[in-house]
Amino acid sequence: MNKPYVRPLSKTSWFLTQPRYKRYMLREVTCLFIFAYTFLLIWGLKRLSEGPDAFQGFLNALHSPWSVLFNLAVLIAAVYHSTTWFNVTPQAMPIQRGEEFVPGNIIIGAHYAVWAVVSLIILIIGIRGM
Amino acid sequence: MEIIKTDIAIVGAGGAGLRAAIALAEADPKLRIALISKVYPMRSHTCAAEGGAAGVIKSDDSMALHFGDTVGGGDWLSDQDAVEYFIHEAPKELTQLEHWGCPWSREPDGSVAVRPFGGMKIKRTWFAADKSGFHILHTLFQTSLKYPSIQRFDEYYATDLLVEDGHCQGLTALEIRSGQMKQFQARAVIIAGGGGGRMFPFTTNGAVKTGDGMALAYRAGVPLKDMEFVQYHPTGLPNNGILLTEGCRGEGGVLFNKDGRRYLQDYGMGPETPIGQPVLKTMELGPRDRVSQAFWHEQKKGNTVSTPWGDCVLLDMRHLGEKKIDERLPLVRDLCISYLGKDPVKEPIPIRPVVHYMMGGIHTNIKAATPLPGLFAAGECACVSINGANRLGSNSLTELLVFGKRAALSAIEHVQSGLSASKDAALTGQAQASETRIGTLMKKSAGTETIAGLRKEMMETMETNVGIYRTGSELATACDKISELRQRYAHIALHDKTHVYNTDLMQALELGSMLDCAEAVTVGARDRKESRGAHQRLDFTERDDVNLLKHTLAYYHPTEPPRLDYLDVVITQSQPGVRDYSGAKK
Amino acid sequence: MAKSNKPIFWGLFAAGGTVTAFVTPALALVTLIAAMRYSPDMFTYDAIHVFAAHWLGKLVIFGIILLSLWHAAHRTRVTVHDFGVRADSLVAIVVYALAGIGTLLTLVYLLRI
């Protein structure tokens, strides 16, 4: 007599059903950009190891509208990844001082501060001659 | 009908039922235990208890003080031998719970913290913030998962006891999921079905508290004891009856009337204590019956504040400060904000008395045994009685543990006494009668009465006539009305004819239980011509120790009002005296 | 039930997630500027070579690339699953192989600098 009804859940489009799932999927797909971008870095490394001319060739190759688009996409994805990542660190790694837990905002804030410093260093090393 | 054979069946998986089940499993791993509950155990209403559980652990406290507070709080209607047993077991049980993981609030040195409650001479209430019952229930439920011998029957509604050869040998229950009746054959049965506050419209009690456990025993011939004693809790949210724990006042909250006067000083609970310095057993820390009664007088005098939800007084906790409120009373704050839109950190909260607890219940002795051999009872559905005419706040949660365990031990004793089980056929015959009863009820469709309609009339009757103060004529009206409703119950119509999760049927059965219990309340109250504890009569304003230092026993009759009988109270050390809640005298 | 071996990959994923969160946006900004050729002499082979030639620089580059790869690889595995592809073992082999090859190449190139 019991006949529990199981509602179907689409394995391929479930994430369209709720805004929070869409945000989640957006966060997850950032990895594809990071994946591709890392291979770009490896390629750059290869060219760097082959000498100044090769490296110049790499820079020249970078200079294209598609490349601009790609790098822009990576930038956006990476920033989205960073913010979503930092915003959840207090959940994954809470810190208890005495009785109280360190408020999440402070942990997140600290990450953003370090992020700013690290970014500055990278920009300085990367863009010498400014 | 499927027959389930077990050694001991427990009806109810709230605090009392779970404690009993664990005690059984620990005592003898070979015992087969059937834990039957109409809701999943963690949905039981023990989860709603906020304030805490009383037990002597601190060095400034003593058994004698707990004894005195309990017996005095109960207006000397408590059986003192039972109270003695209770207070001695209390600390052990609460410590046991700690060993099972209950997250009791702590002192800075790591010991268990206690807070003051109304009617206590000394701080004695163990608490887990303001979710004590919740943590107790979940600790017990989770601990019970350790024992494979506890077989749970969740969402099974017990309908009738099987009584053969003079002893209780099981019960029938409806599996709510399938709508099938099941026969449980057991060598002993423990009822732990909780209270029945839902017979009143304005109550802190959840939907499950419909007095089923009491009615189950009552219909099988076991008397209900002291049913006329119904506790009003002084501080409920006015719009829906949600409880604000006594811990609010324990931590220092105060009560004002519309003129800003701490009116409790006018009702023998003064002198006024400075705000923020609560004095035990004084003013806001008076017992529940007195504080609720004071409200009634204030209302009559026109001193209450009128709100869209009726007359209220104000509970002021602002001086406690946000930090303390968040640490000690986080649930209270959340409830006030969510359900009333008022933040106790910022403004006083309007409150009024609300039906909360039934002191009465299934008549048991100090061993949790009912007069029917093989049947035991514990928890709010039982009346031992330690609570007398007015339960001391925070004694109930402890009672669940102490007498839950006691019922288990007594049941084992009974099982070991070697009474032989009756023939299957006899029991099955009874079980079939029960099945027929339910089947007939379910088929009723021609009836003129509705479940919701009868329930509403019952609630209105109880509210108007069986409140904080009662009179002979009101009670007589109530008796007539309830017995009329019981007659009309025979003509209800059920609309749901299907079997799976038929909540229409559930509600019909619950209404039946409530009507039976309500009649025991009204008839008991009508015939108790005195004022004691929670039973206050305007036509008999004094306590009558000469004639009525007695328990009321109500015996069921299927069509007539119950027959009443009386039983002497057991007095061991404390003769009835004056209940003193004025801080001036020590 | 047995304990899972996912921690190997998850450890790398989590460490990588943190590293990429800190460095990738800035790196991408650098390459974006390069792609737009904001100023031709902003990226000098010398400056970058000096950094990459130092053992500490090598270590940093290796760390960043390794962790980024494994972070991305693991998350890709999960994401492919989220998109409804139910061939987890195959997907795992592919993505981890990619990350493995990337790691190896990085090692080789770095040693050549």
Place this chain on the structure above:
Amino acid sequence: MSERQIQLEVLRYNPETDSEPRYQTYSVPCMNEWVVLDALNYVKDNLDPTLSYRWSCHMAVCGSCGMMINGEPKLACKAFIHEYTDQVRVEPMANFPIERDLVTSVEDFIAKLACVKPYLIPKSDQPVSAGAFQQSPAELKKFKQYTLCINCMLCYAACPQYGLVPEFLGPAAISMAHRYNQDSRDGGRDQRQEVIASDEGVWECSFVGACSEVCPKHVDPAGALQQVKVASTLDWYKEHLMPWMKK
């Protein structure tokens, strides 16, 4: 206290008469301060006694009344009418089989909860007569949040991974294991790890975080699960890379 007519669209399913669920709309006069549960009770008492759903406490502690309200997992007793427009859609909790109307199956969750050993496995045996264990307020605070779970299962209704992989132990059960692991009195972590560090355990979680967003008691199961992952990962590295280090 104003009154408002609400169109309550309820998913109905009776296994004995329906082959699949359907919507039924009730027009309910609601007080503005009501919760959705009050509206359902109004329907039950006045319009349609055959509607089935679970509830008890009406104060968000018993965990009975979880359902989807306008697509969001909510406790019906804590979903305030004034937060909704005149059209409210009520469905049974997602990701669970529907038994009838708004009633879903609980068995799977209970089995999962039971298998993580959600009880104290004491570090040291101490008889009750020796008194309570010591525990500082800080030690209590460390796990307190995770004790607040009312087993309402809303987190399961919100978690897509549970929807996709029903074997997943899920947020509340693992949080409860974490609660005991974090308790200073407990020594049972190794036993629980066998279950929660398995593939069907914490590793099905991809930190969607929906569980914590919907949790009515702010248990933050998502946080608990990530902490379990971190700890399990450290375990693994210790065990495999530093076998000489005894745990």
